[in-house]
Amino acid sequence: xxxxxxxxxxxWAPFVxxxxxxFLARHRPLLVRWIALCSTSVSLVLSIFIYVxxxxxxxxxxxxxxxxxxxxLGINYQLGADGMSLLMVLLTSIIIFAGVFASxxxxxxxxxxYALLLVLVTGVYGVFVxxxxxxxxxxYEIAVLPMYLLIGIWGSSGEVRPQGIFAWAxxxxxxxxxxxxxxxxxxxxxxxSAFILVGILALYVAAGSTxxxxxxxxxxxxxxxxxxWVFLAFYVGFGILAxxxxxxxxxxxxxxxxxxxxxxxxxxxxxxxxxxxxxxxxLGLLPDGAVQWVWLVGAIACVNIVYGALSxxxxxxxxxxxxxxxxxHMGVVMLGMATLTEIGLNGSVFQMFAHGIMTxxxxxxxGLVYEKAHSRAIFTMGGFGQMxxxxxxxxxxxxxxxxxxxxxxxxxxxxxxxLGAWQSPWSWWLFPGVIGAFLTSVYVLRxxxxxxxxxxxxxxxxxxxxxxxxxxxxALVILVFTLVLFGVAPGIALGPVDTATVPLLIRLGVLx
Amino acid sequence: MMSGMTxxxxxxxxxxxxxxxxxxxxxxxxxxxxxxxxxxxxxxLALAxxxxxxxxxxxGTFVQDELAIxxxxxxxVATLLGVLGSLGLRTPTFARRATEYYVAMLASLLGxxxxxxxxxxILLFVAFELMSIPLYVISGFRKREGESVEAALxxxxxxTVSSAFIVYGLSxxxxxxxxxxxxxxxxxxxxxxxxxxxxxxxxLGGLGFKIAAFPFHMWVPDTYEAxxxxxxxxxxxxxxxAGFVVMFRLYLExxxxxxxxxxxxxxxxxxxxxxxxxxxxxxxxNIKRLLAYSGIAHIGYMLVGFAAVSADGVAMMLFYLVAYxxxxxxxxxxxxxxxxxxxxxxxxAYKGLAQRSPVxxxxxxxxxxxxxxxxxVAGFWAKLYVFWAAAERGMYWLVLVGAILTVVALFYYLLxxxxxxxDAPERPQPVPVSPFLAFSILVCAAGVVGLGVYPKPLxxxxxxxxxxxx
Numbered sequence: 001x002x003x004x005x006x007x008x009x010x011x012w013a014p015f016v017x018x019x020x021x022x023f024l025a026r027h028r029p030l031l032v033r034w035i036a037l038c039s040t041s042v043s044l045v046l047s048i049f050i051y052v053x054x055x056x057x058x059x060x061x062x063x064x065x066x067x068x069x070x071x072x073l074g075i076n077y078q079l080g081a082d083g084m085s086l087l088m089v090l091l092t093s094i095i096i097f098a099g100v101f102a103s104x105x106x107x108x109x110x111x112x113x114y115a116l117l118l119v120l121v122t123g124v125y126g127v128f129v130x131x132x133x134x135x136x137x138x139x140y141e142i143a144v145l146p147m148y149l150l151i152g153i154w155g156s157s158g159e160v161r162p163q164g165i166f167a168w169a170x171x172x173x174x175x176x177x178x179x180x181x182x183x184x185x186x187x188x189x190x191x192x193s194a195f196i197l198v199g200i201l202a203l204y205v206a207a208g209s210t211x212x213x214x215x216x217x218x219x220x221x222x223x224x225x226x227x228x229w230v231f232l233a234f235y236v237g238f239g240i241l242a243x244x245x246x247x248x249x250x251x252x253x254x255x256x257x258x259x260x261x262x263x264x265x266x267x268x269x270x271x272x273x274x275x276x277x278x279x280x281x282x283l284g285l286l287p288d289g290a291v292q293w294v295w296l297v298g299a300i301a302c303v304n305i306v307y308g309a310l311s312x313x314x315x316x317x318x319x320x321x322x323x324x325x326x327x328x329h330m331g332v333v334m335l336g337m338a339t340l341t342e343i344g345l346n347g348s349v350f351q352m353f354a355h356g357i358m359t360x361x362x363x364x365x366x367g368l369v370y371e372k373a374h375s376r377a378i379f380t381m382g383g384f385g386q387m388x389x390x391x392x393x394x395x396x397x398x399x400x401x402x403x404x405x406x407x408x409x410x411x412x413x414x415x416x417x418x419l420g421a422w423q424s425p426w427s428w429w430l431f432p433g434v435i436g437a438f439l440t441s442v443y444v445l446r447x448x449x450x451x452x453x454x455x456x457x458x459x460x461x462x463x464x465x466x467x468x469x470x471x472x473x474x475a476l477v478i479l480v481f482t483l484v485l486f487g488v489a490p491g492i493a494l495g496p497v498d499t500a501t502v503p504l505l506i507r508l509g510v511l512x
Numbered sequence: 513m514m515s516g517m518t519x520x521x522x523x524x525x526x527x528x529x530x531x532x533x534x535x536x537x538x539x540x541x542x543x544x545x546x547x548x549x550x551x552x553x554x555x556x557l558a559l560a561x562x563x564x565x566x567x568x569x570x571x572g573t574f575v576q577d578e579l580a581i582x583x584x585x586x587x588x589v590a591t592l593l594g595v596l597g598s599l600g601l602r603t604p605t606f607a608r609r610a611t612e613y614y615v616a617m618l619a620s621l622l623g624x625x626x627x628x629x630x631x632x633x634i635l636l637f638v639a640f641e642l643m644s645i646p647l648y649v650i651s652g653f654r655k656r657e658g659e660s661v662e663a664a665l666x667x668x669x670x671x672t673v674s675s676a677f678i679v680y681g682l683s684x685x686x687x688x689x690x691x692x693x694x695x696x697x698x699x700x701x702x703x704x705x706x707x708x709x710x711x712x713x714x715x716l717g718g719l720g721f722k723i724a725a726f727p728f729h730m731w732v733p734d735t736y737e738a739x740x741x742x743x744x745x746x747x748x749x750x751x752x753x754a755g756f757v758v759m760f761r762l763y764l765e766x767x768x769x770x771x772x773x774x775x776x777x778x779x780x781x782x783x784x785x786x787x788x789x790x791x792x793x794x795x796x797x798n799i800k801r802l803l804a805y806s807g808i809a810h811i812g813y814m815l816v817g818f819a820a821v822s823a824d825g826v827a828m829m830l831f832y833l834v835a836y837x838x839x840x841x842x843x844x845x846x847x848x849x850x851x852x853x854x855x856x857x858x859x860x861a862y863k864g865l866a867q868r869s870p871v872x873x874x875x876x877x878x879x880x881x882x883x884x885x886x887x888x889v890a891g892f893w894a895k896l897y898v899f900w901a902a903a904e905r906g907m908y909w910l911v912l913v914g915a916i917l918t919v920v921a922l923f924y925y926l927l928x929x930x931x932x933x934x935d936a937p938e939r940p941q942p943v944p945v946s947p948f949l950a951f952s953i954l955v956c957a958a959g960v961v962g963l964g965v966y967p968k969p970l971x972x973x974x975x976x977x978x979x980x981x982x
Binding site: 070072137138141142145148149152153179182183186187190191194195197198201202204205209 | 886887888896899900903904908911912915916918919922923926927929930933934967968971972
């Protein structure tokens with residue numbers, strides 16, 4: 001099994017699925033879903049497999065593959081995975097597998113929908129496993145672009161009524177509509193990729209214009225001034241995707257307008273891609289730059305946590321609540337990495353995973369609720385717990401993980417991160433973090449109480465709503481199971497992650 | 513001597529053939545001469561791919577070096593596509609006067625071919641005028657339409673003024689260096705005489721009009737909007753490429769360390785052109801005007817490669833030109849197809865095109881993505897390569913400006929994509945595309961995708977072409 005190009009298979013299986021869907025499954029919606037399911041389960045099985053057989057003692061990048069692409073410029077198709085990327089690959093597999101089920105009910109143009117979704121996933125996998133910066137950038141673009149069509153065609157427009165003195169401007173730009181959200185998201189992320197491209201080119205030229213390989217660049221100590229600005233370029237570029245304040249505004253609009261599976265994938269995995277980029281390229285290649293700028297990264301992360309939580313509290317649209325909670329939780333991820341401690345960085349990576357699963361679950365649930373009740377307005381709904389006990393339970397578990405209750409994955413992540421923050425030179429970071437956790441419990445419990453556990457709504461539309469049925473259960477069961485599993489046995493994730501973070505921190509000079 | 517000038521002589525023969533055939537044909541429909549022109553161009557193109565570099569004629573005034581051969585192939589490909597696209601034109605004026613149209617187009621091509629080889633100021637200028645004058649004529653081809661006349665007049669006036677600038681500038685160059693031979697001009701440039709620099713700067717201004725860099729771009733949108741679309745497709749690529757060749761010959765070839773003089777000027781021009789072109793494209797409602805402004809921005813990106821003043825920079829510009837050729841001409845051909853079917857050049861006419869004509873919409877999407885610089889289509893490599901060349905020169909600020917404005921460009925390209933893919937169609941029937949037009953669109957799409965997937969051979973060829981300059 002070792003000789004197989006496992007990472008390539010994981011990466012390209014969804015793409016093959018997409019091609020098959022485009023060519024074989026015209027006007028056969030069921031076949032479309034089966035092909036999507038098969039191709040993603042290939043990826044899922046293999047990612048679990050490599051996660052298990054990864055040799056922790058040897059650590060470093062394993063499952064290495066290389067193929068020259070453009071030899072004169074030193075561009076190679078170079079793949080490899082360490083503990084951190086393995087966990088991210090696993091996360092991607094779980095989310096897309098659940099996402100295929102969650103979009104089972106897409107009616108309009110489902111063939112193109114699934115094809116684009118699978119292409120997108122190939123891009124995501126590719127970013128996590130490429131070791132060549134150029135190929136990484138290519139995959140990054142693949143992961144960003146299909147989003148425009150996915151949101152633009154299959155998205156939903158929110159029910160936001162523009163108010164206040166700028167209402168005219170909102171109406172003219174069409175804030176809240178899916179077209180607006182799709183365009184905003186795409187432009188923000190491409191804006192970020194412009195910075196990433198400049199950073200990558202700068203490193204490439206500084207390393208002698210011979211290779212884009214991460215492994216080779218890792219061995220080079222770049223000039224301090226260069227490190228400083230390239231780190232900022234990467235931070236802004238990848239940070240936009242990770243939803244750093246004040247460049248996060250694409251995320252609530254985009255996630256709220258996107259169709260269910262796309263929201264799951266985007267909030268669950270793509271935002272992690274940004275955080276992963278900052279850790280991998282920012283911390284990994286630019287140690288001096290990282291040490292110089294972590295104070296900024298951490299401070300902005302604190303703003304993210306509190307600001308995201310406060311914004312989530314103010315929302316009346318269910319999907320916007322979840323979307324803003326992502327902004328807040330991504331702050332925890334960025335805070336963890338800014339601590340530059342072993343515990344904090346582990347917590348950060350663990351939070352990427354935990355938040356990915358949790359927010360995926362949330363968006364799947366919101367999608368289900370919307371499908372049953374045709375509403376996202378929190379305060380019109382009420383008492384759904386009696387009619388849909390399954391959905392209500394899953395929502396509550398996700399909510400408890402979100403606010404960091406022990407025995408859920410969210411607890412482990414937040415606990416480690418806050419501990420790391422306390423150990424770091426900026427121990428005051430702990431306070432915004434804890435305040436954020438508190439605010440999270442306020443908005444999550446408020447929503448859960450209002451929609452599921454509170455008084456029954458008198459609205460005649462909400463009287464006889466079914467619970468989840470058939471394939472709809474799949475996504476919920478998978479995600480709830482993962483969330484609890486990693487909550488009670490965090491060692492499954494932390495073991496491999498630790499093998500990746502410790503060498504990183506040694507290179508940064510904070511660990512001996 | 514023959515071997516060095518085969519293409520030029522062949523083209524002159526072709527022009528005469530087309531002319532005579534045109535005289536003999538039926539009065540009302542002379543479109544058939546276009547087929548003859550296309551076949552002739554295809555033959556010349558085949559010859560161009562067999563051409564060997566190395567010939568030096570007339571005491572060094574006319575050289576057939578790698579750069580000349582590369583650009584001649586480019587001109588021939590562009591013109592062949594332009595002629596093929598023009599064969600799909602349906603208007604009666606066009607059918608009656610097709611001979612004039614093709615003869616003018618080929619004459620302009622002859623100017624370009626000579627220009628690519630010219631190493632002497634007077635030959636350079638004469639070739640330049642031979643290229644430019646037929647363009648004015650074709651711009652005003654539909655002479656009974658006010659718009660067309662206005663566009664041609666605007667183009668003509670600005671074009672001649674810019675030619676005057678060039679001649680005026682070159683007179684200084686001649687006055688100081690006391691020679692019209694470019695090799696000696698380059699040597700004189702090393703002394704950095706202020707009048708010589710003045711002359712070169714004036715010439716650069718004149719060339720700026722020709723390549724339509726900001727702030728010399730005003731004629732572009734109006735001319736593009738009014739002239740016939742397949743011609744505009746060609747106009748937007750071939751003469752621009754010729755302008756760049758002149759710039760290479762005049763400002764870079766054999767100049768040595770003095771080339772660094774041009775870095776700030778070219779970088780400034782590049783940055784301002786990119787910013788202005790992209791920003792002005794945003795509010796456009798007419799697709800041809802949109803493409804006109806986006807074309808201005810692309811000239812800016814090519815100038816980024818020029819600003820690098822290195823062999824890499826020039827090579828990457830040449831690559832960019834080829835990528836731009838396929839992307840831009842393809843987009844214009846799609847515009848022509850839609851305009852013939854729906855009678856509209858508004859962006860709104862593209863509503864639901866994906867459901868009406870999926871292949872046409874997909875081609876357009878590919879062209880737009882290529883122009884926007886998205887991976888796996890040619891434009892991505894083009895942008896990446898010019899940025900790389902600029903990064904080598906240490907101009908990261910220019911790379912950042914370029915990269916950020918790419919996002920603006922994608923905004924307006926995506927607006928068109930949105931019309932095609934997201935909006936519902938206003939009428940159900942598919943867009944009929946004449947076979948010639950369909951063929952040219954497919955060639956362009958193949959070029960865009962082919963270069964996007966496997967850019968290596970062209971990159972190598974571009975490197976070879978540029979290596980002789982430094």
